[in-house]
Amino acid sequence: MHRSRGSRKTHATRWGRCLGLLGLALLAACSSAVRTDAPAKDDPLMTARRLWHDAAAIQRKDLAARNWMHCALAAYRAADTDNVLRAQEAQAMAGGCTHELMGYLLDQEPAPWRPHTITVVGEPLRVVFRDMPDSLDDGPVALARADEVTLPDVMGQRYISAGYGVSMVGWQPPCHDKPICKLYPPDGVTRALTAWIEPGDDGVPQLVLTGTRKHPEMTIGHRSVPLATDFSAPYAALVDRSHINRMALWGLVGGQQLAMREGLYLLQDYDPSKTPIIMVHGLGRSPLIWARLTNLIDGTPELRARYQVWHVVYPTNTPVLLNRMVVQRMMDRAWHTLDPDGTAPAHQDMVMIGHSMGGVISRLMVSDSSDVVWKAVFDIPPDQLRGKASDIATLDSLFRFQPYTGVNRVIFLATPHLGSPLADSFIGWVARRVVRAHTPELDALERVVAENRAHENPLLALDYASHGLSSISTLSAAQPVSRAAQTLMPAQGVRYYTFAGKLPGANPPGDGIVPLQSALIAGAVSTTVVKDGHQLYLNDEVLAKIVDILRQP
Template sequence: MRPSAPAAGAAKITSASALASARRHAQDAEHEPRAERAARSWLACAVSAGQAAASEDAGAWAAAEALANRCTGKLLDFLLAYEPPRWTPGVFDIAGTSLQVVFSGMPTSLEGAFALERAGSITIPSVMGQRYATEGFGIALVAMQPRCTDRPICTLFPPEGVARSVTAWIDSDADGSPRLVLTDPLAHPQVMLGARSVPLSNDITASYAALFEKSRLNRLAIWNLVGGKQIGHRQGLYLLEDYDPEKTPIIMLHGLGGSPLVWARLTNRVFGSPELRARYQVWHVVYQTNSPVLLNRLRVQHFLDRGWSVLDPQGTSLARRDVVLIGHSMGGVVSRLLASDSREVVWKAAFDEPPSALVAAPDDIALVDSIFHFKPYPGVSRAIFLASPHMGSPLADHFWGRLARRLVDAHSSELDALVRVVDANRAHVSPILLDSYRTDGLSSVNTLGLRQPVSLASHALMPVPGVRYDTIAGSLPGEDPPGDGVVPLSSAVLAGAASTTIIPAGHRLYRNDEALTRVLEILREPQAPVSTR
């Protein structure tokens, strides 16, 4: 239901008198030295201006709305400075005038009290690009609260907390008492002023920027490569907005040594497009990039499984049957494998006997089997690969790659299980693979090399029929072989892609506006038939 601002009493006074009254109250507030009494005048101004905006006098609407916003903003400045930092529905006393605070159609992820901040006061980091904001009626705010712990869905909120766009305005109830109304402007973009519907102000970028500035993920991601453990406590699937069972999820996977913060610019551009925001919801994945690629694929699969068990336990939502994967660098390789059927290709590159013939603890064999045998993830319908080394990267075999192998520390219970299975079945393990593990160890850098046998086998695995995939690659002038300085074009470009885009840029295509514009173009293309797989 659309929020309304009834502006009681508008029928009893003319728009001209209401607007004149609002201007007098604003003048009184500007000259009042006592903050609380000034706030009371700003409140009276907002009420009168709202009455004028809700009148039938079209000539007064623009001036009335602008004055109502100005006075509401001044009142909010007072409340944010002087009132308790945690907001709940209730009543404020402002120099003897009662102001009721009403939550109407708020984001479902906001449970209990939250902090509020003016959206315009939040700095937008340059890496995010432009601020996407809509001017309208009301004041754009950001509501923030720590991540909850009392519901299953809490695990899908970022550890930094929950930040959501909120819009506030002043109206009056049926008795003429003033109210401060707060709503979700993305779910309710219009408000009724009298008999007309007007757009609400909103700032879609500010809430994302508020979380971005609180994150330490970039530092943790680099530290993870050399053995830091903290990123392991942060890994998982995270929602940046309230779950919508009818919107297509875009699941973004970062690359080696990266974090979801690399997707700041693309995420902001998706949020900033009303067309794309109406069709898609953005989800980020955090994973430990020091581990082998096949293990990362399995971990991301588990993150998605856990997410869907919370969001759609019955498996009936449309969102579950139409999923878009976007991956950069190693994240693109993981995305490709999530859309592929391993058959026996990868297993036979490692072992010459089936899992049932191996000797080891049953749990260890089952885990290794799940790493080397996999099916396309259910519901994946599209994938977009940015600067992804699908056929490996020569850099992994050169000096810097050899150095990285010595520095990158990959240790986990899954790899311990793999080592135990290999040690117990050496006669059935590929000699080339044994030599590779003995020489180079088990890490993400090793599995991106051009000669690693399991990786070589995985190069043949393409997204299954029915999954559209597009490739975007960088090519810097003078690179030999041609490529972005990290990934050659021969590795980034895939046969069978619905489209291939080569951009004169380096490896960090997640910062390149031409690459991101191409991603948005692909997302705008007509939706494929929903898979029933």
């Protein structure tokens, strides 16, 4: 999650350097204004200044670290004042000294941290975990300074909130001993933390590490002070650890690694009062397509206070209707863990955002199929079919479904609601022969069909024989089951919004993959067409519009 000390110095982010320069400028500007407030010998701010100045001239890092520790401690005491200028300088001094101290300590103790007492040149420093995120428990936590976590270009800009202390990132490997562990990303849990130095009740300096989601402020004396937080670094650290993009492509041709990661994953600790935004990726993709949007939502204070982001991971080689059932199961399992009684406000107010095939899945999640899809497969009802009861029950769930309770809004990005011509092109022909799908549900379908040939839709049988059964074949506008599913619209009361790309010269008009005629459906609250290709999740105009939609009641 972080580099060696030498590499960190070389690659420190520009915003971190600017913040340091700004802090030093503040110190210089404020010193003349505050120096006469108290005698030098009793003035903790004067002490902090001296320790900071002396540390810069010390060659031995351990001795400099001792100065930084005492500097941060003195600055903490100096921050307990109603004098605005003194408080600002003390905060800047505390942040600068703690920042340097953490760099030294992370080099000395790179292993996961836990509450214990360490020494700095023989002097004790007590490590304290306070108000840590529930997902990190009290166990060992790997730490990195947030400004040393590289932000990938795909995430866009870095979102920070200035305040007391030093922004940190904490990481733990995924747990396995509680039901909620299954809702944490397989690459581990990363959370925003803040570190500062304060005196303990017994006079021993304490290095405090705390989560900022539940408690974004700290108290110094009688004042509440906001904590410094980097909202982008935790997700960037998670992205850095993930190899899921490669797994997504491999999964299309039958690789099992992505299937092993299948699930719905929370990016923050669950909050029963916040609206979940459930993001569903498309064909051959992974949740990393949502990096910029996820970062933008978390970096916007109004949205961060109102929403929590959840990512769906599913194998994209299987038929769309099976994907819908898989996503429904994921959501059911998540809510069984998070809110088994179904009373949480979050459970009653969800937003789904789907790109491409993920948009088709999202539309089907809020649709009532009645018998429309079933009749495209069989000409008799389920109770008249021959076969194992469990197989028939599986098909009943696959082809007959109702709107998912609690999903009230859906945002569609470049979604082929009426299929894609690529599925019927030469590229689609090749893809159908490469993309493989094999699941227990498809096995059940084959067994039931084999025992009920006389009642199977003959057009569907011909299509299966010539095109097979996969995600590619079910994106064909001509496929009988797809045609039936295309008629299903979001249920009454569900608000939905459509986004489509239109490339100059594209024939038919569209984003080069999904025609406008397929991406735009009637009844949308708003329709946005941009001059862009299929990857609308990277389009700034689209993202700004999504933010506007999420701001609405």
